[in-house]
Amino acid sequence: MSTYFAPAFFSHLLGKCLRRKHPLLEISKLGLVVLGTFAMVWWPYLHSRDAALQVLSRLAPFERGIYEDYVANFWCTSSVLIKWKRLFPTQSLRLFSMVATILACLPSMIQQILAPSSKGFLYGLLNSSLSFYLFSFQVHEKSILLPLLPATLLAMEWPRPFKLLTHYALFSMFPLVCRDNLILPYIALYALCIFLYHPPGGRWDDSKRQGSTPLSLVSVLLTLAYLGSLVLHIVYLTVRPPERYPFLFEALIMLLSFSHFVLFAFHTNTKQWMLSGHLIGSDKGKKQH
């Protein structure tokens, strides 16, 4: 699971090493530490290639297929149009997903290698885990928690996008929650989250802070989507899906969540690149946050 964060660690540490006086020495020191730790932990299974491969195969169960259920990532959402499982064998799908994941976290990695910083590291964590979530093989809905962790650490930077992210993360897990009869804790915790976001007289008391917000197209669309997701909560619980499409509502939930995750991924990648504005030279679009 922590491989979700591996690219960020790798790129940040590499970037840091390259800035030191003797980069090669630093890199080799790091490499030795990492390999040594792995060796210590994997020692019982390193006596033969078969044993190591067995552990790996259990850790990464590739025979389960590229996606299961209705998780809001790329493969599952696009399978509405392109039936991946039918068109390609598992081997090629593995390759696709690996390539896609690496491509997705490449921008963030490059930024960190070129200009490592603490804040950039947090963004790197967020971006790499988000790209893993979106493009990786056999992702579970619960894995949205992994991008949520660095997002929470960065929540003070952009409270409102974070609120949306939390909402859609919860929303994407809603079918799972319903299946486990956890609807009441879902509602109670969601309400508690909203309460904590609006403490009396707090800084994030939107009514005091905003005043008159310019209604851009983006914010209107986002609000509509938010209201739509609320309606979908109720529809999912009460209405029975049509016979032809028994998983219609799950698919709708997945579609909404996925679109917002992608938007969020673009947003955070841009923010990470804006941290090192001097690298890209010209302005990359002045966005109001």
Add this chain to the structure above:
Amino acid sequence: MLQNHPEICRHLLWFFGVAACVKLLLIPSYHSTDFEVHRHWLALTRSLPLSQWYSDETSPWTLDYPPFFAYFEYFLSFFARLVDPQIVDVHQGLNYEADTVVYFQRISVIVSDLCLVYGIYRLTRKLEAKKRVAMWILVIWSPALVIVDHMHFQYNGFLLGLLMLSISYLQDGRDVMGGFLFAVLLCFKHLFAVAGPVYFVYLLRHYCRGGLLKGLGRLAAMGTVVVAVFAAAFGPFFYHIQQVISRMFPFGRGLCHAYWAPNFWVFYIILDKGLAFLLKKFGIDIPTPAASFTGGLVGDSSPFAVLPQVTPLSTLIMVLLALSPCLVKIWKNPHPGSVARWISYAYTCGFLFGWHVHEKASLHFVIPLAIVAVQSLEDAQHYFLLSIATCYSLFPLLYEAQEYPIKVVLLLLHSMLMWFGFSAKFSKVKPPTISDNKKTRKKGSSSSSSRSGEEGEFVIGWGGKCYIIGIVIVETWGQLLHPYFLGDKLPFAPLLLISIYCGVEVVYSWVWQLKRIMAD
């Protein structure tokens, strides 16, 4: 300047909302007997005619609250029947544990807590912001209330809300409303009658004054109101009044509950046992008592080996004796500002010396004391320890392992919130703000005395720190060391230890409150 009322309402509702979310999360808590008791009363009041409410024998959980509570259950049963008719079936609903009844009853407690919210609103709307928020934290987020009401299941929030409303009216000087609400409260749960003498003396002195004729007129007015309330409650049961009274006061119970509440009688019993042991050592023969403390009064036999027997009447006399200094003080100077203090003192006496007291009754004096706790530094320091001790004494109520982390976390959170709230209110350096100066100019003498009480940092002395460390030790002993060293032997010993330890703090609090009232 004080915030306007809609904003205060909004803030208060925020507190209630956060508490309600936590309470919703606690819905799957253990299913206590009180749950079945209230479910049966829902069924009883819905399905049977009025005349049979107090004489029905279908279930061992007979109706032992006064009629207003029965009417309340009747009101709730309308909604219960809409949710699930089996809840209100007297026979089919026995020990019904389906999701519908659990959700319905727990949500009804959460909603009825709005009464407490309203009572607190009336009490705090004129206070300054820090005191107000501190009181909200102490009452609306009270862990004892959450443990007793929302995990164990009772309707204390609602009843305490009525008490708070009554106190708020008395503090405002509206005595008739205060008396009326207290009478209503008595008809909901007669256990609140312990504060009756305080109300009686206070209203007599404060309301019924201004010459003989006017005083008598006012007395008559007050009396009429109270009699009217009681008539509304007990009127429909006029022909069965004997049965109602016998159900409301079940004297078959013993001096102590199965788990001994941390009151005075714990020490009395320990003293008795200790003396019996010592006297036996000295060769004097003491017959071992046949009766037990938790069982009923069996004829003449006393459960006490050495010390004199305790009867319900003697406990009543002791409660009244303990109350008498306070009553004398009220007679001399009935001013509205100390009403909360006197009422809490009354309930403390009732808790310490009463017959068959549950540890849940500690709520009756801890919650009203919160009104007093924000008034001065000493009050806050006293309340800090008392609140922790009484909340800790409620721990044995939740005996299942799944609730253990919850109750510990609730107590810890509460202690931290109290600490921060009180420290923010009583800080060493109080920077004079414009609003403070305005208030001192307006209020005059009362604020200057309160300012002198408010100075000083909120710290806990060595005694307090030792006491809190002692709680940790007692808990470690009960949970870890006792099962490790003694296994299954003496299973009541940890509970007894908790009782005694909290009893020490309650007795200390009683003495402290008495001294404070006398010094007022």
